[in-house]
Structures are given as structure tokens and as C-alpha cells.
Amino acid sequence: MLLPLSWLKDYIDINLPLQELARVLTMVGLEVDGIQVVGLPLPSEDEKHEFKFEGLHWPADKFVVAQIDEVMPHPDADRLTLCRLNDGSGELIVLTGAPNLFPYKGKGPLTPSIKVAYAREGAVLYDGHKPGFVLTKLKRAKIRGIDSFSMVCSEKELGISEEHEGIIILDMEAPTGMPLVDYMGDAVFEISILPNMIRDASVVGIARELSAATGRALKIPVRQVPSSGPDITGNAFVEIRDPALNPRFALGLIKSVEPKESPYWVQRRLRLAGMRPINAIVDSTNYVMLETGEPLHAFDYDILVKRAGGKAPTIITRAATEGELLTTLDNVERKLDSNTILVTDTAGPLSLAGVMGGLESEITPETRNILLEGASWNFINVRKTSTRLHLNSEAGYRFSRGVHPALATWAIDLCLERMQQWGGGTIYQGLIDNYPQPPVDPEIKLTVADVKRKLGIEIPPQQMAEILTRLEFECQIKEDFIIAKTPPLRLDIGTDEIGKADLIEEIARIYSYNNLPETDLADDLPPQRNNASLELEEKIKDILVSLGLQEVNTYRLTSIERENRLFPKDLAPDLQPYVRLKNPSAPERAVMRRSLLSSVLEILEKNSRLRDRLAFFEIAPIFLPVQGELLPNEPRRLAIAMTGKVENTAWDLPESRLMNFFDMKGILESLLQALHLDQVVYEPATNNSMHPGKCAQIKIGEQIVGLFGELHPKVKENYDFLTPAVLVAELDLETLIALIPARFESISVPVFPPVLEDIAIIIDEEIPSDRVEALIRQTGGKLVTDVRLFDVFRSEQIGQGKKSLAYSMTYQPQDHTMGATESTALRNKIVKRLERDLGARLRG
Amino acid sequence: MIEKPMIIQELEEIQDTALEALKKIENEEALQNWRRDILGRSSAVMSVFSNISQHPKELRPLIGQVANQVKQTLETALLDRSEIVKEAAILQKLQDEKLDVTLPGRRPVTGRYHPVSTVLRRIYAIFADMGFQVHRSRDVESDLFNFELLNIPAYHPARDMWDTFYVEGEGVVLKTHTSPGQIYAMRKNAPKPTRAILPGMCYRYEQISARSEIQFNQLEVIAVGKNITFGDMKGTLNGFVRRLFDKDVRTRLRPSYFPFTEPSAEMDVECFVCGGKGCSVCKGSGWLEIMGCGMMHPVVLQNGGYDPTIYSGFAAGMGPERISMLLHKIEDIRYFWGNDIRFLEQFR
Structure with a gap:
């Protein structure tokens, strides 16, 4: 999730340095992978920073909001224009090739004037003509005979996006002469959203976590519904075939909206958040999805009416039949299976529920009337569909992790309002809301002892309730426990023992892991076993x-x-x-x-x-x-x-x-x-x-x-x-x-001296040497404690097919000293045995 | 006064000459020759004894006495000289045997452990001191043990956390983590407490690169009992980290998510290379991500045979290769299974 700081500030008053803010986010589980600075100052090189910073700072004296009062032709070049520009400190002429100024060329003084982002001489910015982002410094030069030392900037030159088709045209309200960093300096936090925190894949969600962590108030956006206007009733109907697949389906209607360009600040926010601005209609659905976490889908109402034969359309949601076809708005025909949930009308499939819209009912430049869908879907089905079709969409990402159905109507209302603000039109009163299966938002009893058992610390009920209330749980405080009701915006809280564990995690997270005590294991030692x-x-x-x-x-x-x-x-x-x-x-x-x-x-x-x-x-x-x-x-x-x-x-x-x-x-x-x-x-x-x-x-x-x-x-x-x-x-x-034996027994060091003796025998080549050794040991019994082969020899003298083996033997009596008679007798016994059993011959 | 017999004079002369000659002797062989000539059986001195009867009877005692004195003097002188000659010979020998001690030594062949074995043994030893014992489990694992019993049902979003290798047949995978071992170890011990470390090879479908491998070791630590808290987890893991890296190293815990623990955390260790200032090892952040951990999820405790309303526990998992890489500044994880002798030889 890419989070522009300016957007976050819509919902919470927060004025922490970037690094500190990143730290707070990380410590509540919103890990910041990097910070892209868009105008705001970067931390200095020698300052220790824990986060990866990138981007461009716009110093206040180099980058300002300026106004173009007249666009004049260049005397020698058709593709260049000369702008009469006021940067707040006076009037000057700036040369530019921006194509989006051509419509104003030679039209005389402009009223109102055009607001632009202006970089003065000496400003360091990105080179718009080079691939990638390469820094360059504005120097005085002569271009086609005209002095040039400053410029009006594109988004790429300022590091906002890769957009370099034309210069930025700011909203009219932008105050001339204001440092650009004050007007729209920003920073984008790249945040990893954990699988159980999908509610925070939204700007409001992140603001809520920050509010819980810092205690600053959360300002949740709500549509101001006007009291009059046409009624939606009868303009569309909804039929949910399987509430387990589609617990809620709601629709709003707006007519005569124009798919024109959104205001520049909206486009900039969308770009900073990683989305491409299209027009006021599409932008408002994307904007509200990023804002609330609820993906919305806009249908061209007129096409639906046409498909319904001129009558009010009936939207039917159901599982796809095996092999059913739909062409999605990326213009690919998809073959579906029964895991896919479809939004259809009486004429057939319209969109892959929760994943991607269909091509036929998509918004076109001719679209004027919008039926706006806000729904919730079984996350397993959405997941199976997007995995099987390899479709990665922002909607699929959210729905496959579970979006609370309660968000649907809030998001539709906000979106209708924004669509009207940016594209005009008439919002119909009310919503068509089919909500057959509201989820149960668990209510959990959590005692001080429960928390102590897991975290090792006693947190008073008041403090537990305070933390959870900031996360919008409804809490009742009792003597030594609380009862907390899960807010209708998340699906990750379980019941009973699991619910307790879930709440304990929330408390620990906001209390901060690093404030919890560190103790030594005092529990019983388990039975100790060897491996x-x-x-x-x-x-x-x-x-x-x-x-x-x-x-x-x-x-x-x-x-x-x-x-x-x-x-x-x-x-x-x-x-x-x-x-x-x-x-x-x-x-x-x-x-x-x-x-x-x-x-x-x-x-x-x-x-x-x-x-x-x-x-x-x-x-x-x-x-x-x-x-x-x-x-x-x-x-x-x-x-x-x-x-x-x-x-x-x-x-x-x-x-x-x-x-x-x-x-x-x-x-x-x-x-x-x-x-x-x-x-x-x-x-x-x-x-x-x-x-x-x-x-x-x-x-x-x-x-x-x-x-x-x-x-x-x-x-x-x-x-x-x-x-x-x-x-x-x-x-x-x-x-x-x-x-391998578990243990072995040692042998006492002999008291009596050993007798060492060598013998060499000649035997047939075929007889393996280990038989000789075994026979010596067997014959000698306990008296022979070591037999070592020290020579193997073959020669003509010994004879073809024969070999000589020489052994060194150790005789070791345990209870007496061995005399010559005894050792000779033993030797003779061994030799005889070798002669008899192996046909050996003593070597002379 | 009796005139000095001739023979006595001769003996005195022999003594003088012999002593003079002895002084010049420098080696053992000459010494032996001198002994033979001067004190041998047929030498002039010794023949005085054998020929004593040739001298007048009254002179015999005197002659005998003098001859004895001469013999003793010469023998003593010989002994003294012999000492000197031996000493000189030793000195000479030492001189002759002098080596260039800077020449290289002859090295016996030596064996070495693979670096992973070394780091695993170190980890085993530290945890053994805290009463943790090693349990190992299989590589090819059922979906049931690798996922289901660990609170990761099919199509759970958490399954995205592992890029799994599936084995032909139904519900068989290469284990993606050592966590299946949690269930085995707990079932073996429950309801008695458990303290175990679970090392093992794990597999994930990744693009092999300097940072990631399809096969890697993991080591989990679990403790289950009636009184085990998050605080105990901090204490145990901090104790481990301080012994492994540095007694003063700072750590921090930040929230994370694992399906089998709750609360879940990542433990970071202040970079021991740069002391937290930021360097290439910690990629400028000053912190090194060292392990994931958390309090055991009630479902996992239940599946391990413990009543989650009575028992609690913690689990932590780390990568031995990663620890080895941090300890020895190893730049490329592929070195571990590459087994290039030029890499292995460094781990002496």
C-alpha cells in the first residue's frame, strides 16, 4: 500500500517528523518498507535513519506556485512557446515546449490565469527527457535565441510520477508565489499490509491505527446527504441467489455525470498511491477504494437499461456455471468455473464479482449515468477465481482477504458525493441495499487475568477499554474485565478463546510490544530426555x-x-x-x-x-x-x-x-x-x-x-x-x-609384560586376509590381544598364485608372565592351525 | 736420602706430556685414543704396575704410590676433558642443526564442519542450557500438518505467505516451515510442559538468488506450559540473542502476523556490525530482522493436545543460514549448497 502523507492528514492531525511517523506505523504492525519524498525535505546523510528514503526535496526558494498570464508563440520555433509568468516576485518570460499549453498560444492575456509549478534558476530536479530519474540543475542558457534559466515543471521533473506529456496545471485556487513544498509537498510511505490487517489497505484504516497509537482524534469522512432529489426506488432491482457467496449487494445511482478530468490534486493523489487517473467517474471509485478499503464498481446505467429492453435492470448475483464466458475489461474472454461469483443481469454476465468488471458495461467517454455497486463477497471464491485466472486487481486483493459488508453503503455514499464534486450530475436519494447475511460482530469478555496470563502484565480494565475504543470497539468496563464488541469494519476477530487471543494482540500491539516486561522462564521444566x-x-x-x-x-x-x-x-x-x-x-x-x-x-x-x-x-x-x-x-x-x-x-x-x-x-x-x-x-x-x-x-x-x-x-x-x-x-x-552400543566397558591396563611376535606365512592368493587374522585370533583365544598385518608380498620365489602375509601378534596373559616355552607353544599352535585350515606354509 | 728412582721421573714426564696432549683433544675419538695410549693395558703407566716386581723391593711401595697418583691424575683429567669435549660436541651439533624456522610447516589433513552444522550446534547449545531439547521431523509433509493443524485452512489468505512445492499425490507438500514439528513435539509431551527446538530443512518455490533459496534450514523454538507469557518469550529470545551475538546487543519487537501465533512479532537486533548507525549488512536501517515469534494460537495449542484455556506457550522461528550470513558477513546464500571448497575451507 502506497500512502501519501497529505491524504493521511485528511483524517488525523499528525505532525511527526517522517522518520518518527514511519517508526510509529511500523510499531503498530504497518511495516514501512520505504519513504518516497515528493517535495518534503529528506533527512540529512549523517542523521541515523532506519528507513529507506528516496525522492526529491523542493527547497522553498527554488520551487514555487506561479501563474501564467499569457502564452505567446516563439518567434523561431513552432514547438516552443513563451509564457508570461508571475512567480509572486515579479513578471518574467519562461520558455516551454509543453503541449498542454498550445491551446492557449496566441490567445492574449488569460483570465483566469493558469497555475503552474515553477522551478527557478539553480533548482535541482529530474531531467524530463532522460529515461528513469536523473537529477539535473537548472542553468542559464540560450535556447533558439531566447534566454532560459528556469522552467515550468511536469510531474516527472518533480518526482511525482513518470508523467512527462505536459506540464502540471494546478487547480485554480493555488496561491501564486507560495513555495511549492507548502502547497503540495508530500511523502509516500510504502507499507506492507499483513494478511490479517486488510482493513488497513486504506487511508482511513491506517489513520485509525495511528489514532489508536498516538491518541489523536480520527476524522472519519461521511457524506452529507442532501434532503431532496429524485428517488432511486424502482430504477434497479437486486436478486442475490446465494447469500453465502454474496452477503450484501448495494447500489447507488447518479445521472448526468461527466467523465471529465478530475481536479489536479485528485490525480496527483491517485498517482502517488500508484493508480492511474482516468476520469472523474473511474477516479472517484478508485479514490474511495483507497480511502475506505471497499472496492466499488461503476456500471454504465444506460447499457444495463438497454440490455433489459428499456426497463429498469435487475442485477442477479450467482455462481458461474461451468464453462460460462465473460470478456473482462482488459478485453480477454474468460472461461469460468463454478467457484466464480458473477454479477449478471437478465441478459447475462456483467462482471467477475470482486475481481474485475466486464468489457460491455464499462465506463466510456460517452457514459453519463452510473449505477454504483458496493458489495461483499465470499473471500474464498474470490481467491479461487483470481488465482485460477491469474488476475491481480486491487479489488481482488482486498476481497480475497475479506472486506466487512458494512463498508459497502458508507463507501457508495462517499463515492457518489465525490463523483458529483468532480464530474457533476444528480445523485438519487437512497440506495438499493440487499443485505441478507450480516456477519456477527463478536462480543468478547476479556478479563485482566486473561491478559496477564498471555502478556505477563496486569492492564486495568479502563486502559484495555481505552485502547480498544480507539480501534472502534464498543467496550463495557466492569470490575476486573471488559466486554468488547467488534466494530463492523473488520472480520479478523474470532469468538471465545480465539477472540480473546485476538483482543490481547490488539491490546499488546497498541500498548507496544516494547513496553511489555521481559521475564525469565519460570514455568516447570519439562522432563529432560536425550535425543x-x-x-x-x-x-x-x-x-x-x-x-x-x-x-x-x-x-x-x-x-x-x-x-x-x-x-x-x-x-x-x-x-x-x-x-x-x-x-x-x-x-x-x-x-x-x-x-x-x-x-x-x-x-x-x-x-x-x-x-x-x-x-x-x-x-x-x-x-x-x-x-x-x-x-x-x-x-x-x-x-x-x-x-x-x-x-x-x-x-x-x-x-x-x-x-x-x-x-x-x-x-x-x-x-x-x-x-x-x-x-x-x-x-x-x-x-x-x-x-x-x-x-x-x-x-x-x-x-x-x-x-x-x-x-x-x-x-x-x-x-x-x-x-x-x-x-x-x-x-x-x-x-x-x-x-551402536549405548556404553562400552574398559579393560584394565595389564600388569604383566606383553610378548610380541611376528610370523610370515605363504598362502593361496584367493584366501582373503581377514580369514587368516580371524583364525589367529580364534586359535590364540584371549591370550592374543592384537593381530596386525604389516606386510603383503608376492614374488616368483614364493610362487604363482601365492602371497606372503606377515603379522605382528601381541600375546598378553592377564595373570602371569609368559615364558619362552609358553610363547613358542602358542606360536606353534597357531602355525599348525594355519597350515591345517588354510594350507599355509611358514615363510623361512 | 734415597735417590729418586728413574722410573718415577719417567712417570712424572709421562704425566706432563699426557696432560699437555689431553688439553689439545677436541673430539671423542681422539679422547678414546688418548685413553688407550695413556691408560690402556699396555700403556707405560699401566705397565709400571705389571712390572713392579722388576724394581727393588724397598722401592716398590714408593713406585706403586707414585704410579697410582699419576693414574688417578690422568683419569681425573680425562673425565674433565671428556665433559668439555661432550659439551663442545653438543654445541656444535646444535649449531649444525639450526633451521630456517620461517619455512612453512607441514600441515596434517584436517576435516571441517559445514557452516550450517556449526551454527546449528551453537544454537542447540544455547537453548540446551535453558532446558530446550531438539525434535526433528520429516521433509515431505502432509497438508494437514504443514497447514491445517497450524490454523492455516485451505484458501486462507495466509497461504500466500508460503510459495509451496506440491508433491504428486493428494495433500502432500515439501514442508514450508518447521512448524509441523510443533504439533509432533507437543503431542509427545502434553499435558506435561514442552520446551523444544525444531530444526529442519524447508522448501519454498522461489527464484534462487543471492538472497533466497528454494531449500533452507529453519529452526523453531517452542515453550508450552501453564505460566508462559509474552514476557517469558522476550526474556528467552533476548537471552539467546545476547549469547549468540553480543551481551549488550539491543533488540526490538514489532507486530507481525503468523497464523499459528497471536500476538505475533518480528524480532530485530541492533546491527552488531555498525552498532546501529547503518551499514551494508543492515542495509542502512541499523536493525537486522532475526526471527519471527509470538504466543501460540489457541487452535494450535488445542491441536497439540493442550487446553488453551489453561496452557499457553510461545513459538519463534529463525533461519540458521541467515544467522550464519550475519555472523560471517556471507554475501550470497547460494554458497551454502554450492559447497565450493574455497568457501567451506574458511570455516575452520
């Missing part, structure tokens, strides 16, 4: 970070094509169920991901040329639709992707090994160990994304918790990587977390 799932997730993050991995956070929205990059081109799956958006913002963000690894791998790719070591992980959900369920499963996954060098290079360590399978495995081993998970088995596995010989799955007990390996070369081709190997892992975090 184990989150704590373990955070612990896993800690471990991975300590292992040198960088956490990333990626988009959860992706596309199937992006996810399919994770498979060789010839093997991409095509029929997986996805959570799909009905209204994606972009094709590449159309589904919720099924793979976290795919997201992390994209990030690895994006950074692949920036660093020579990259190691990323993310913990986040994936989205798996479930047959027959409304909502998908959202299990968390852990994804890791790494490539490049193992460690940072340095000036004396210029080379580093590249990461391979075992770097990934080492990270996973360290992670699982840090989580106190033993019984972990790594099994060879296959997966379409992975290198068939470098892929393993992690099993803990019977549960598979994840898969890792080197990216399949064909998959790697789908991405832009320079490094030979990309290592990836994806773990099912929900399964993993469920397996």
Missing part, C-alpha cells in the same frame, strides 16, 4: 571431521537424470519410484533424491580442479516412496566421496601417494572402531556404480550397514575427474545408529 539419534549423528560427524573429512550440505531436490549419472550409461535404472514435485521450479530440481552419494559426488566433481586432495561427507535423508502410503520414508544416509592425494604436499615432501580403496576402508574402520562396533565384516560385493574388484559391503552381525569401493571406470566417465581413482561409500545411518 540419541541426533547425538550419535553428531558424534559420527565429529569422528569423520577428526579423520580429515570435509562436511558438505547439498540440495535434496534433484533430477532423475542427475541421479542416473551414478550408473554406467547402459545400466541406468529407469523405473524407480521418486517423490516428484507437481510444480518444480526447475527441471533439475524436480524430484527428491534417492541417493545421497549422487549429491556428494556432484560436489566432489565441482571441486575436482580446485584442490589436489578432496574428501567430502554428508549425513542427510533420502526419500523413498512407500506403496500405499501418503508420505515417503526418509532414512538418513552417510555418504563419503574422496579423490586425490592422501596427504598435503609440502616444500620438503613434494610427492604424496594417491588415495585408493584402502584409504576409504581405513576411514570406515576407524569410524566403526570409534563407535565401539566390533564384529564388523567386510565382504566383497558388487554394485553397478562400483569397480567389480574394488567393492565391499560392511556387515555388522547379520545387518548390512553400507557399501564402499572405487567408482566404476564407466561411471567415472560420467563425471569430470582428473584423478585415476574416486572412492565412495554410502552407509545406512539408521541401521548403523541402531547398532
